[in-house]
Amino acid sequence: MKICTVLLSHEGGKNHDGTGFFVAHGLIITCAHVCQKFQSYKAYATWNNRDYCVKVRKCSDDLEKYDLALLELTDKEIKHPYLPLEERVNVGDELYTFGYPGNQINGDVGTYEVIGFDGNNLLKFKEGLVKNGQSGSALLNLRTNKVCGLIIISLDTRQDIGGRGVPVSVIYEYFPELRKLQAVKENPFIPLTEPIKIYQDLFGRDEIIEGIFDILNAGGSVALVGEIKTGKTSTLKAVQELAIDKLSKKRKVVYLDLGNIFEDNDFYFALCDEVGINVENVQPPTGYLFFREIRKYRILLLLDGIEQMTWVGFTAPLRSQIRSLANDSDPPFRLVVAANKPLTQLFADSGQDSPFEGICQELFLNPWNATIIEDFITLRLSQTNIQFSEEEVKIIINDSQGNPQKVMQYCYELYKSKS
Template sequence: MNSEDAFEFMNGLILEKTKISLNECERDVFLGIWASKTYGEISQEKNRDYQYVKETGPKLFKKIGTIFQINLNKNNFKPTIEQLYRQYTLRKISEISQRDDVITNLSIAQQDRPVYTDNPFIPLNDIITEQHQLFGREREITRVFETLNSGSSVALIGEKKIGKSSLLQAIYQQAPNRLLKPRKAIYLNLSLIFNDDDFYDELCNKVEIPVSKGRQLIRELQKQQLLLLLDEVQQMTWDGFTREFRQQLRGLADGQANPPLRLVIAASEHLDVLFPDSRDNPSPFQGVCIEEVIKPWGKNIVRGFIDSRLGNTQVSFTEEEIIKLIQGSGGHPQRLMYLCHRTYSRYMEGIKTAL
């Protein structure tokens, strides 16, 4: 087991037990200690404060030790994690060997219990707005708020349907509790906005100020402290959005210690590809937004997601089915949701037939 596999395994278990992922510094320390590096080497390699890294190590050992009730330190770190992995694997194999087809194993007692027929793998296409349904993105959300609280704006970059819009909704809902300096969160979906006028009209409506633009808008917004979340920001490459509009948006989000706007934007391509900066066509985000790349889930997060959705049902997917779901989805949340929905539906059809 290499360092990345070890981290993914442990982070998946911790996420399953606590609903919170290890943060980025904890990840760097985990991988560094696995590779037998000193705290000094880790801090230098990752460009982190040495004292902070040195303090993170013992806190990480204590966190893992408390969760799994083990004695963990720098010297026994790797063999202890490897032992946990072996125990987990053997337990899973035992569970699989004892598991028979859920349909033929329906006992009289089970038949007396209510059967949950509602498919838990939803929504299939919509943005997730119910926070209890959002899974496996706490690390990304934490990094976004760390960046915002450090004084920078953020760009969520990822392929279509990877979950950027759902992340924006989570940030929108969590902003009141996680921003160190309060800002009013405003969400705009640019797929429904086609030009400058549409944007100004919608923004002013959400901020509850008179519709305005230019200097008047600047004066109005300078009275505000806003967190502006822009979805489908690639729409701003359309001809309906002018050079002046881009410059004004940039000016409101940059160049001040505490600008009126702090941005969180979502796009399907990197910003230097979408908005190449030039004199004639200035980028509204160059040097303003720090990119956070949204990647597919790892296999342990996929397993945790499936377990969490099946928790209140009488259905359990077989190991073979789970492996196929991991491979078929590639860790892409929406594809995984669809494939799990289809697999669950087959189980329920079989149960209804058996009953």
């Protein structure tokens, strides 16, 4: 639920106004009273530790009838999950919420019990404290595992006596388009074979990504080691996306897939092209000429599939120069390389020394454990009306052996059979 919830603020994120949550792609629902200053100031939604600009799509002027507002992200490319809505709610249902009270920027949870509906058709709940700043928080019905409303008011911010919320039936009445947008049209377990290209879609690799940037910012380079289809390319793509915010010293980020590069000249040409060194219709510079050009730059070089450098077309001088350019206190290169074997084994078959051993600190992409797989499945299914049984999840865990791509494929087929 937390992953679908945002903190809403204005004036560059300095002022906390309330809470909201994703209800469809690019859309956030909250209370109209939370958005009172959004007409005069820039509005922001803080999600996944980043601030995103939002604009008001529709906001009610009649707060007594519809204390509701729908916001939209200005960046349409952001990928995120959203919460499923359900109109059914019964007296006695247990509710769970997550929101951002004014004094708790990391968020807080609450639990309540449904009493019924008041004369204004608002959902009334008891046995829990509703704090300032929780307006707009989702009310998750633990019986249906779907959102049945959103918080609009506390009965008393100092006592655990509950509050009131707008039910989903009223949300659909004011925002009829949400009923269609809530319907998921495609299988959530995709892509099946392609790398994950957007960081928000990458799952279970936050810790290793943080480790990569810790090493880079400490003046080192990294070798990302993992078996085939464990997410090395996806992790490199995430590093490429996040580098501008997470590198302590600015570097130009260059990603090269060595599967498309077959020999030394190919490598030099591709690198010069990405950096911006003009090599049109001429031989790319090598050796000292290359050093003379490249030393003007500070580059984070992401090399995908470095096992390809054992091929005949790649020579020892090229490998030696890459090592030299990454081996200094402030070198032209900082490296993040992806390999399917540890560095001590990588060049063993060719009788060559690894150019990256001693330069790159190894980080290992381990298979997903049971907890990560369960959390991944729960997140993807949170956008749908379909559930997997505990036994089905156990079979996926056992048969996939924690391989992320196999997990995705098994989940895709199971979801397809149920939809």
